Amino acid sequence: MWRKTTEAKPNPAASKPSGPASTTETPKQTDAAPQQGSKTSFVANATTAPAANPSSTNGSVSAAAPSAPAASTAPAAGKSAPAPVAPQARVPAPAPQPVRAEEPSTISAGLKIKGEITGTSDLTIDGETQGKVRLTNGRVTVGATGRVIADIDAREIVVNGTVQGNLKATDSVRLGASGHVEGSILTARIGIDDGARLRGNVEMIRPGQGQESTPAQAARAASASTSQDSD
Amino acid sequence: MNWTRQSGLAAKTQSATPSTTTKPKAGPGPTSASAAGSKNGRVSNGMKEFLWQISDIERGRVLDLGSVSQSTINFLIERGFRVSTEDLLRSWKEYLTTEEERLRKAPHGDEARTSQAQLVEKFLDTSLDYPENTYCGVLAWDLFDYLDAELLPRAMERIYRMLTPGGAVLAMFHSRPPERFHRYKIVDNQTIEALSAPTISVHARVFQNREILDIFGEFRTSKTFVGRDQVREALFLK
Numbered sequence: 001m002w003r004k005t006t007e008a009k010p011n012p013a014a015s016k017p018s019g020p021a022s023t024t025e026t027p028k029q030t031d032a033a034p035q036q037g038s039k040t041s042f043v044a045n046a047t048t049a050p051a052a053n054p055s056s057t058n059g060s061v062s063a064a065a066p067s068a069p070a071a072s073t074a075p076a077a078g079k080s081a082p083a084p085v086a087p088q089a090r091v092p093a094p095a096p097q098p099v100r101a102e103e104p105s106t107i108s109a110g111l112k113i114k115g116e117i118t119g120t121s122d123l124t125i126d127g128e129t130q131g132k133v134r135l136t137n138g139r140v141t142v143g144a145t146g147r148v149i150a151d152i153d154a155r156e157i158v159v160n161g162t163v164q165g166n167l168k169a170t171d172s173v174r175l176g177a178s179g180h181v182e183g184s185i186l187t188a189r190i191g192i193d194d195g196a197r198l199r200g201n202v203e204m205i206r207p208g209q210g211q212e213s214t215p216a217q218a219a220r221a222a223s224a225s226t227s228q229d230s231d
Numbered sequence: 232m233n234w235t236r237q238s239g240l241a242a243k244t245q246s247a248t249p250s251t252t253t254k255p256k257a258g259p260g261p262t263s264a265s266a267a268g269s270k271n272g273r274v275s276n277g278m279k280e281f282l283w284q285i286s287d288i289e290r291g292r293v294l295d296l297g298s299v300s301q302s303t304i305n306f307l308i309e310r311g312f313r314v315s316t317e318d319l320l321r322s323w324k325e326y327l328t329t330e331e332e333r334l335r336k337a338p339h340g341d342e343a344r345t346s347q348a349q350l351v352e353k354f355l356d357t358s359l360d361y362p363e364n365t366y367c368g369v370l371a372w373d374l375f376d377y378l379d380a381e382l383l384p385r386a387m388e389r390i391y392r393m394l395t396p397g398g399a400v401l402a403m404f405h406s407r408p409p410e411r412f413h414r415y416k417i418v419d420n421q422t423i424e425a426l427s428a429p430t431i432s433v434h435a436r437v438f439q440n441r442e443i444l445d446i447f448g449e450f451r452t453s454k455t456f457v458g459r460d461q462v463r464e465a466l467f468l469k
Contacts, residue, residue, distance in 0.1 A: 175299070192301035194426070199322070201292075201315045204308055 109145040125161070136170070144178050151183070159196075166200075171207060271425045272418055276456040277464025279421040281368060281401040284468065286310075291367035294393070296320075296374055298428065300416035303370075307417070315366070319358065319386065320377055321431050326354050347381045354382070359389040367395050371402035372415045375446060377432045383446065391449050394469040400450070404443055406461040408434045 104122035107113055111127035118134045125133075126143035131150050133140055139156040142148050146161035157169045160176035165183045167173050172189040175181060175196035184200045188207040192198070285291055292313045295303055299316045307314045327350070334344055345353070369390055375383060390400060403415070412430040415423050438446070440455065443465055447453060450467040457463050 190301070190304065192299055192304065194300075196299055197318055197321070198299040199317045201313060202304055202308065203313055 104139070104141070107146075109143070142179075144176075157187075170205075271413075271427075272422050273425060273458060273460060273462075274421055275423040275458075275464060276421065277401050277454075277466050278417060278423055280454060280456075280466050281370075281399050282310075282420060284397075284399040284466070285312075285368045288367045288395075291395075292365055293368040293370065294361070294366045295370045295372075297370065297372040298414040300414070302416040302418060302424070306419070312368075315361075317358070320374055322358055323354060323378070323382060324432050326350075326358075347379065351379075351381045351385055355385055355389065359386060359393070361389075361393040363392050364395045365393045367398045369394060369398070369400045370415075371400060373403050373405075373409075373413055375402055376404050376438055377435055379435065387446055387449075391469060396469055398469045400447070400465075400467045400469075402465045402467075404438050404463045404465060405434065406457070406463060407437060 104124045105119075106124045107127045107129060109126040112129075113127070114130045116132040116134065117123065117129070118132075120135065120137045122139040122141070123133070123135055124141045124143060125146040125148055127146065129146075129148045129150055133148065133150050133152045133154070135154045137155050139158070140152050140154040141158040142152075142161040142163055144160045148161070148163045149165060150163075151165040151168070152163065153168045155169060156171045156173075157167050158174045158176065159167070159179035159181055161178070162180045163183065167181065167183060167185045167187065169185075169187040171187070172191065173185050173187040174191040175193060175198060177193040177195035179193070180197040182199045185198070185202045186205055188205050190202060190204070285293070290311055290313060292315060293307050295314065295316045296319045297316075298318050298321070304314050304316070330345075330350060371390075375387075378386060394400065411427050412432070413425040414428040415425055418424050440463075443455070443463075444453065447465070447467045450469055452468045454466045455463055456466075
């Protein structure tokens, strides 16, 4: 939903100053644009990933972080329903939003999410998460205040907070000094800082192994690994 | 790493020529560790023997009951072992703290108080709960002479049960109360490193050799290695 407002494609409407009201609104927009633009986009990012899942709370929760700026744009978009282009047009087209896909989404401290999180972008968890986290191509960072009760499946996992669940990373797992994991770790590379805590097993896989997203790949991986692993 | 190896070698040459050389600055052992501040390599014949005992086991499982260490995990995994870790002492202390907290908040205070034996039972419901015959080796480091008297025999039962026949336990026992708490990591086949660490628990007691044998009463054979640092490494086989 927010995306529409920030996409700001209709540049031509820039020439349409819509009266004094709009002039008062537009500065707000431009003010918000530099900060909020980035936030809303990555929130959208966060919401789009799990949108397929029923975790609608996710969207609302992550939107809560940038709620202040978002609130300012929402009414604007609502008001100018007939001519929604006017306020957006003022936003100088720094709509290189594709880059945003690279930015990590964040579950901020104080937020709690239940459900499954999937997607391709990176994710930082500073709040609480329960369920499943699957970002097979992304990096999951559990911040010092983060608490995850879920299995995490990602390319790279960094734990500085607490995780109760199994970690599976096709590339690497890093436990920071304040990291605490209760669960098994399956990864190609592991890094453990002094002070980290782990209760569980550590097993190593070949880099990239475990990415079996399709049954065919899984079967191939299984047949290949039989030569390496006996169990 | 280099530093550790050097100090390990230094310690080795020391033990070869006991009285002629001067004491190493960062000599092995807890007391000198406190002086050194952090790193402290020591030759470990117990580790050498432990590894030799389990070396034939293919894809065996090793359980490290101390603080998790990158070096130890790497070392064991490189040798084809599967590694599990559980910081038993820290878990126990945290469990006790939580229980204390719970009691303080309980409406009827002392009524909710449980005996130490009950605490141990409850703790073991979620700790050291591994299937029988799972591990070929258990590393106990500084553990048994820090554990409460009630927990020690129960923990030992569990360890015995989880070991495969022929499995080995390597444990450290201090001949005198150490000045500091340490955590250990494996550096190479016969070198371990003792690092000063925040005190998790106070050293409970010094065990005599006879007492150590009693603790491991069910085990088949034992070997003890006494270091110059007054740390005894005890290896027991199931």
